[in-house]
Amino acid sequence: MADGGDEGAIEAERLRLATLREYRIMDTPPEPAFDRVTRMVAELFDMPIALISLVDDRRQWFKSAYGVEARETPREYSFCPHVIAEDGPVMVTDAFGDPRSRDNPLVTGELHIRFYAGVPLRAHNGAVLGSLCVLDRDERAALTDVDLARLADFAGIIMAEADLRRIGAERDEARRSLERALDFSGIATWQYDPRTDRLSTQGAGAELWGSGFETILATGNGFFDLVHPEDRAALRILLEETVANRTPYAAEYRVSNPERGVRWNAVRGDWVVHADDAMLTGVSIDITEQKSRQENANLLMRELHHRMRNLFATVSAIISLTRHAARDVDDYVERISSRLDALNRAQNVLLGANFMTGSMHALMREVEAAFPRVRWSGPDLLLPENALVAMALTFNELATNAVKHGALTSEKGRVEVRWTQDPEGSEPRMFRLTWTETGASDVTAPERTSFGTMLMERSVRNNLGGTIARHWKPGGLVVDIAMPARWREA
Template sequence: MQQKNISTPFEDERLATLDSYKIMDSPPEVAFDRLTRLAADIFEVPMASVSLIDDKRQWFKSAVGLDERETPRDVAFCSHIIEHREAMVIEDASNDSRFDCNPLVTGPPFIAFYAGYPLISPNGMVIGTLWIGDKKNRRRPSDDQLDRLRSMAEIVMSELELRREVEQRKAAQQEAAQSRLDLELALALSSTASWTLNLSNDKVSWGGAYFKVWGKDADQALTTGDEAFARIHPEDRERIRNAMNEAALPDSKGYEESFRIVLPSGETRWLSGRGNFVRNRNYDAITGINYDITKTIIQQEEQKLHTRELHHRLRNLFATLQSIMTLTKNSATSIDDYIERIEGRLRALNRAQQILLDANFVTGSFAALVNDLCATYPRITWAGPDISLPENAMVSISLVLNELATNAAKYGALNHEDGTVTINWTITDDAPAKKQTITLLWQEQGGPALPASPSKTGFGSSLIDHSVGRNLKGEIVRDWQKDGLVCSISFPLAESEH
């Protein structure tokens, strides 16, 4: 039978949350398409989708094996997940009274098997699902498999959060642009210099807050047009003179320009100027206003810098994600091995990015990074002074610590009930070289007896060596002792890191 249109107790809040992501009807995006393809590959199904549910429809942000971009909400399997706020598995939809007459079962895409996990926003609202499907009946996935589906749904949600952050920044930029317009208007009505240039004798008369804009000596030192032009920055002078000459024509619509002036003190200010031709009874003139926009120009440059930094960070993040996924796939021995490895490395990457996000996007707390690792592995303890590391170093050392912890949990001290790991680090000064070095000691105790060194190394070891040697410009020494690995890592700190 066809299911009814479902309304949850928190539907208004849920719809408002969905709207805050500004994602409905947005064009395809590589990040989401990668995730749906990965889900289809991992579960070996022909259908997978990131579906979002509004008040009337189910819309597919990304889909594999589906021809349509949306369906009515009242036939969407995902509506049940929205209502019950938990994962749902349908082994045979044709024998399920809720779906046996559903057009998505009896017609294209002929769904027989369905498994979906809710996309839960940070405020607890379910805005959609990550689901997989097949045209054939399937047995219920194991708990471990459902956990993987959950992990992938959480990655989808993280991607949505990152996307919303970028969209909010765009909106903030637009608001900042509007604020600048409002600021310019406010300045035009307050701290504004007015002036009139007599075109017959080149005399300038000043009014308003000219001393705040052009300098305290403006009425004494800038009595002619030539003297005022001499205060304009040499690189802007010809452009402004040409604009003024054009504004002096009787049929001109005036001019509006921004330019720099250099005060006698050497201070450079950015001014905005507007002027119009005026024909008086006795002489022709150009009259106009100027106001100081130095702060606005600085804010624009800072905004450009922050935007470039954000774009650079996003490019680095996606490049790192792609590299990790590709290299992990090449070194994995099975799908389960791949999922386990990729989840750990993505958690390490997310750990570093979250700490950077909590700070200033540029640097992050090393102590916070280690402490977060200890929350995952309670038998790891640490001691050392806190330092700020840049993004590249944070990502690299997070991946290194994750590989060491993963290996300890599988083969080393953390694989034994009484095994422990300590992380200690110190900072040493090299006064002659004017640099500092951090030395980190990873020490496992209470683990199984280990050989002098492993006979074979995998991608994890290569990742550690690459991260320390190439990214951190440091050195690593491993010592396989009787009850666990002792690993010493040292790398230099840039001046901005201390």
Template sequence: MLADDHHNGERVRLAAVRALELLDTPSDPSFDAIVALVAQHFACPMVLVTLIDHDRQWFKARCGLQATETSRDVAFCNYTIQSPCLLVVEDAAKDARFRHNPLVTGAPHVRFYAGYPISIDGRNRIGSLCIIDTKPRSFDASARTALVRFGGLVEDLVRLHTNELALKAAARKQKRENRELETKNRLLAQIERMAAIGAWSLDLETQRATWSDEIFRLHDLPVRNPPTLDEALAFYSGESRQTVETILNSAIRTGEPFEFAADFTTATGRRRRVRSAGQIETVDGLPARLVGVFQDITASHEAQERLWHAANLDFLTGLANRALFEKSLIANLTDAEAAHSTVTLLLIDLDGFKEINDTRGHQAGDDVLKAVAALLNERAPPNSTVARLGGDEFAVIVPVAGPRSRHRAIARKVLNALKQPFLAMGENIMVSATVGVASYPEDALHWKELLRCADIALYNGKRHERGAIGCYKPEISTLFDKRRIAIEKVERGIIGNRLMPFYQPFVRLSDRLVYGYEALVRIRNQDGSISAAGDFSEAFSDQRSCRRIGERMMSLVIADIANLRAGGINPGVISLNATEAELNAPDFAGRLLKRLHDCAIDPGTIKLEVTETLFLGSDTSGIRIELQKLSAAGILIALDDFGTGYSSLTHLRDFPIDQIKIDKSFVFGLDRNPESPAIIKALVDLAHALGMTVVAEGIETEAQYAFLRAIGCDSGQGYLFGKACPVSSVTGRRRQVPNFKSVACTPDTNNSRCA
């Protein structure tokens, strides 16, 4: 009995699929737009809209996949249609249902799948909207909600298609049945053209109207004598009524057919969207009647609105998305050119937004983004366009902004508005932002160039300080290009496994013994030469690049230590440099200590070098906590470039510092600046009084070495003892450096080994 029920249910479902007349139809721009939007929203490589036929699944729309169909017996979507809710497979390789599926074991190598069952009648699930990835991934509640909403859009498109089929069929049937009467022929022609639901006519001489029963229903009126023309027009709002009256009068006067869509309020107060079409009937060559059809198009209108919103508005904030922003910017520049006026573009980037996501969660981050969007909408100048370009970057297009001083005033108003705390997940969160400003036609004539100028201005503002306003100037374009080139160089180096640590020895000055090394980042170029950090220093102003470099260096250095020890070499203390971006990343200390534990490396053999700029922010509590965790585990903390920053004594007191490194500028000054010896001696004495050791950087001459040794400086590094070289040149600790200038390896003409 159960088998029969299942067979009957499948038969009904297949009939519903085929009744849609969608199988094997050409691609449709609306369905293609949906899958493109879904792919962009979920950052997923493959998105499909599928229909499940008897023995196959066919793709009505697809993104990231060349095939147009697959066998049903291997289709994940076959499982989706068996459930009224989402099917989510976070790792197909671990799912008993799919681990041996050829789509998992072979191309396209499915690992993650999430599918929404498509149904337009609430009973028959005809197919699915699904997202697919080649990597496992999690799928939280907000992602599930988003997929359900996109699935609803697909169902709206299918319903529109179904309605169109039904209305065309009804129109064809009406036309066949009523060919004998000329008036009905004209009405049926309109019904076919407009997919009409109700019909009406108006006698122009008597002003008497005739309505079908459906017309009464659409007005929420009982079937009785139709209202007068004035009473019927009263169902339209003020502006819509004027438009409808104008169209009807024009039709009567010219004899031309008419068609309009307008907002409409029924007798019970329901707001609807309606479409009407008709034409004049003549008797003896004179206008006698208006005849037409009337249709409630609210559902399709709202579906089109939802599609427009999905294509043009940011899903989270409701602001214009990047596509609408670009259209608006182009339109504003076109208008400004015609009116000989100006346009100001503001790019706004939230400072430290990633830390909000990392420390408080993505929901808190979303709350902040929505609050910022609402505030920008409220405070932006009249006629402005406010957009979210992605992530934590916003834009404001301000037409007719005036002189450059006015641009800065607008940017300052925006920044001041963002200085208030925002409520997110029950907490007040302070947010700051940096603004980049560029204007048309002063800075650029084309919209892409104007956007680039604003981006350059934003970067320049961030280089100086958070919360700054950066205004475009032609001379800063070079800096922007240098940053882009540096970031690309780092990215290519990481991808190509060409970013690596080089090691410069630390020498104990009392006996010139090597006791450890500093790991310095280098990139081996494709021609074999080596680039030092100075060649890509602009990349360090980009937090993502900083973190990428730090993660790569941490992994490689720990692996080098483990390999050296496995080969019987004890490299001594190895020093790593850490940036603000790394220390502000989630659980930096925990990740470093775990890697050391996994490789059985004593934390006491690691030294972490930080610069004083890390301590200059308004809230350094997070960095202090991370350093305290590392110090408690035995890792040494060194303050690099000591003496060149601000409030150094305060930092020595407030942070767990074990060692200071005297900046090489003081060592270089020993032979040139009479104050340098006194300053260095004072720094050494201060450090020793606080129980810290001292490393002098940049020692290049025997005279510098002799002085530093004489005043009790503990150790040093510099070209006198050795340049930074590959791990293959590391020979271990307690190697005595000869009493003459030498390096740990011999540089060649291409600078291919030493840097």
């Protein structure tokens, strides 16, 4: 039980000290509101000394001291801890004869204290932070219950004043925290009085409007000097309508920020009414990044729409031309499926990047996945969408022919794809690719030009601006492709 009691006392003292810190009153300068109370108490009770005493873990500190010069004493010299321990009024009529105080330096020393009466200074949560006390250098009769009640009333006045200070400090800290949060978030709050044209702002004003904004934004007319000229007239009309009709205010507009250039701001406001006064109050936030993402998304959608039109046109042409070259329905389905697979490989590469360019290495990995005996090497290049589709169709026709008629008909057959790009500054700077089939037997040139051959030539010559040459060697087909080097390395 003793241990439990000790733990309870320790926890209570921890709470009391935390509450004392919450008031932010220790070591503050003297204040008339508190000094007025100690003077009145001393006069009312005809005492030479009256103290507002607050006790922390090591000392007794006087917020107001009437009749003594000292501002603090060690805690062990204090009468006040007895008030804290008793959690109620404490009175000592003969300090020199009272065992609680007879060895106290305030009693035995120069102050020669003989009488003490103190009541608790009780915080908002019930913790006793110290005492309001009166002291005399002579022994006196005990105060009556009425006297102690009056002293307690003055203690209540003191704590009411302390609570006002505490609430004010908490409010100021909350306001500072809000202002810091607004600064970090890029948001500014504002209030506009349409009768006087006065405008006040808080928060991230410098980030939104640039340095020196306080002077410019002192008035509504000054604000329009920061608005982009192309948005100024429409925004002014909107504000005039909002003021005339007392309607909410919402707009997106550009500002000319002297440090950050043209920026997009979003503003939202509504009316706050106090008696007959109506103030337009709201927030402004920088939305430049959101606008940029929106524009990029719109650009991406336009590019995607353009690509889809190109893709449908390519598919339509393949379907139409394959129909004339197919021997029967099965052959037609097979050829269409193969070429659509090639288009799909190109789209996979584009979707894996940024929709507009694709990696040569990524395309070759797709080709290798479909035709495992195709090996390749060369620098990774970024191909635009039309070039990537053209290369995908070309590789597909070459690989399909190799499977049906060339090197890949044999288990030992292989395909090696190599490409190079001339160094920067070469004139003319060329891209060169060689498709080499090995391990084939009895390879001969076809008697007629197939649709696949025409598709390859069209892809290389018309879409890529290059040349394609085919050579039938004893071991298999060799294809040389050359074109101006227009692609940058990935």
